[in-house]
Amino acid sequence: MPALRGLAGHSDLIYFLAKRDVTVRYKQTLVGAFWAVLQPLLLALIFTLVLGQLTDVPSGATPYGLFALAGMTMWLFVAGAIGRCSDSTLASSEMISKVYFPRVILPLAALAVPAVDFGAALAVLLVILAATGHLPGLEVLLVPAVFLMAAGVVLGIGLWLSALVVRYRDVSLAVPFLLLVFLFSTPILYPLSLVPDHYQTLLSLNPLVGVMEAFRWTVLEDAPGPGVSVLISAGVGALLLASGMVYFARAEQRFADVI
Amino acid sequence: MQAVSGMDGSGTAICAERIGKRYTLGAVQGGLLSERIAEALRSRRRPVSSERSGDFWALRDVGFEIGTGEIVGLIGRNGAGKSTMLKVISRITPPTEGRATVRGRVGTLLEVGTGFHPELSGRENVFLNGAVLGMKRREIISKYDEIVEFAGIQRFLETPVKRYSSGMYVRLAFAVAAHLEPEILLVDEVLAVGDLEFQRKCLGKMRDVASHGRTVLFVSHNLGAISRLCERALLFEGGRLEADGPAPEVIAAYMASAASSQHVGLTDVPDEAPRMGTAEARLRRVGLTRVDGSAVAALHLDERFRVSAEFEVFQDVSEAVFELGVSTLAGDRVVTSNSTDRELLPMPLGEGRRAVAVDLDAALLPGEFVIDVAVHRPNGTTIDFVQGALRFSVLNAAEEGHDHYPWNVVRGHVRPRAVWSDVRAPSGDPVEDGTRG
Numbered sequence: 001m002p003a004l005r006g007l008a009g010h011s012d013l014i015y016f017l018a019k020r021d022v023t024v025r026y027k028q029t030l031v032g033a034f035w036a037v038l039q040p041l042l043l044a045l046i047f048t049l050v051l052g053q054l055t056d057v058p059s060g061a062t063p064y065g066l067f068a069l070a071g072m073t074m075w076l077f078v079a080g081a082i083g084r085c086s087d088s089t090l091a092s093s094e095m096i097s098k099v100y101f102p103r104v105i106l107p108l109a110a111l112a113v114p115a116v117d118f119g120a121a122l123a124v125l126l127v128i129l130a131a132t133g134h135l136p137g138l139e140v141l142l143v144p145a146v147f148l149m150a151a152g153v154v155l156g157i158g159l160w161l162s163a164l165v166v167r168y169r170d171v172s173l174a175v176p177f178l179l180l181v182f183l184f185s186t187p188i189l190y191p192l193s194l195v196p197d198h199y200q201t202l203l204s205l206n207p208l209v210g211v212m213e214a215f216r217w218t219v220l221e222d223a224p225g226p227g228v229s230v231l232i233s234a235g236v237g238a239l240l241l242a243s244g245m246v247y248f249a250r251a252e253q254r255f256a257d258v259i
Numbered sequence: 260m261q262a263v264s265g266m267d268g269s270g271t272a273i274c275a276e277r278i279g280k281r282y283t284l285g286a287v288q289g290g291l292l293s294e295r296i297a298e299a300l301r302s303r304r305r306p307v308s309s310e311r312s313g314d315f316w317a318l319r320d321v322g323f324e325i326g327t328g329e330i331v332g333l334i335g336r337n338g339a340g341k342s343t344m345l346k347v348i349s350r351i352t353p354p355t356e357g358r359a360t361v362r363g364r365v366g367t368l369l370e371v372g373t374g375f376h377p378e379l380s381g382r383e384n385v386f387l388n389g390a391v392l393g394m395k396r397r398e399i400i401s402k403y404d405e406i407v408e409f410a411g412i413q414r415f416l417e418t419p420v421k422r423y424s425s426g427m428y429v430r431l432a433f434a435v436a437a438h439l440e441p442e443i444l445l446v447d448e449v450l451a452v453g454d455l456e457f458q459r460k461c462l463g464k465m466r467d468v469a470s471h472g473r474t475v476l477f478v479s480h481n482l483g484a485i486s487r488l489c490e491r492a493l494l495f496e497g498g499r500l501e502a503d504g505p506a507p508e509v510i511a512a513y514m515a516s517a518a519s520s521q522h523v524g525l526t527d528v529p530d531e532a533p534r535m536g537t538a539e540a541r542l543r544r545v546g547l548t549r550v551d552g553s554a555v556a557a558l559h560l561d562e563r564f565r566v567s568a569e570f571e572v573f574q575d576v577s578e579a580v581f582e583l584g585v586s587t588l589a590g591d592r593v594v595t596s597n598s599t600d601r602e603l604l605p606m607p608l609g610e611g612r613r614a615v616a617v618d619l620d621a622a623l624l625p626g627e628f629v630i631d632v633a634v635h636r637p638n639g640t641t642i643d644f645v646q647g648a649l650r651f652s653v654l655n656a657a658e659e660g661h662d663h664y665p666w667n668v669v670r671g672h673v674r675p676r677a678v679w680s681d682v683r684a685p686s687g688d689p690v691e692d693g694t695r696g
Binding site for chain 1: 282346349350351352353365367369370373374376378379383386387390391392393394395396
């Protein structure tokens, strides 16, 4: 991958930037790490009250509250990572114009905070699942693999956005809207099975669909196994990542001139 | 652009071939995507010519070779292309034309403290900043104690740097930078910060770096530092390489060109004059007269003179220290007077146009000199510093009488008032026998 060339010599920089972000994130915040855990819990609660009670979204044998909590756990990683990745270049404009380093380090390191938050939220999710008697099966061991897939997809999106935003500032205005579109067009608060069969394949072109499906399969006891949708999403995700790398590598040449 | 890794210990470290760097001014850089789309739709109907009027060549047709172990100074006015040259060599920005080939690991110091995060402690920032500058974690760990010692902030290592004074911040940042040990070091103007003692420390460190056989490219307006550190200098003017040769010659050429546009009298100091500082105030005009205020074409031996400086102050400065320097054309400072010398107090410098004058009894020997004018804060922060603001000559003749310097070679630049004894037999205290005036 062209964007990754020369990365080896700068691996320590990724580490220190990631460490900086995580340190700053948890320094001086009132509830510290609890925030990472509180957010999915509160959101799941709200969606349970609204969607679960008012519209009765089917969630199989799993209570809707747990279904929504699992969805929020992964969604907050995705939303946080896309947001931070797309901000990463502009936020480091001073560094970009004063020092040379492979710029791809910035969106890569931006994944650290959402990843740590995800770890905390996942732990709480698993504890709650266990406490309520909905312990997942052995599939749970595949969570790291699903996480890697999710990270790949969001990095692909993040590479595109972080390179585009250097040139076109209005990209940063589009990101919150884009996230909103993803939130509702991805089966996060509802199962994919709710979507008519012939649209499922089409919907799976959104790579987050496969990520959600795969994640719920690993943590919820009776979620449907990964099907064609996961394969399609993985393919689209890989394409997004590869094209993001290529575009980023081309665009990064001019970062210092236009930032 | 191409980086060849590995060193063969000798030969060429940097090779720049016909480098050109074009910047496009105006809306074409960056902007909004929506504007670009609208523009694209418009231009579909009415194609725009490919020759854009807002093009600006920051560098044009620049070529040079730097040998391994050479210490080279880059000089020139602001906007002459020196910093752009460093950015091209360091790969921060690609050249529009030509290519730069670099042999060896490059460390770039365009400013100190790049990547410092205010919320992080001094210790955390040492590691972060070191990594940003391209140091490996192991390298930083092994030099950590040295860095801390150099900065002299041992007690505040666990304090977030947002609570540091600006002096402490700069010292820590420079300490990290000073311990960067790449094969090729590119340095831009970092010595403009910090107090004088610290600047001396930094110059010493740079000399160490130089003596260890590393290649150094050094951009500075501090011509004295360039002439002390560098054997060779490159002079940039309007994006072109004007001179390349032994540092004293190139510096003299620069001083001559910088001063040539200026006459004796109250003269405008252009924005692009070689200057540095925080720019809260800027020297606008400077003049040289007799102490009674009358105009003078050149000074006589022993003649006292007055330098008047007019500043445009953009922001109130509660305590200002003015500095007047007389330097040789080679950039060596001969005489310095600060407005706070001999325990005088700093002066307030209010917003708007402000003038200050100093009468000087510099006792210069015959020769060509330039005047440097600066205004600082008491802590050493430079607000504005113009080197070579005005050029003048000291004639080899006193105004009255026949006092002159009779030999062809003038050694030194100052003849201080001196008290010589009579010649007598070498015993006892020489001044006991009485002195001559």
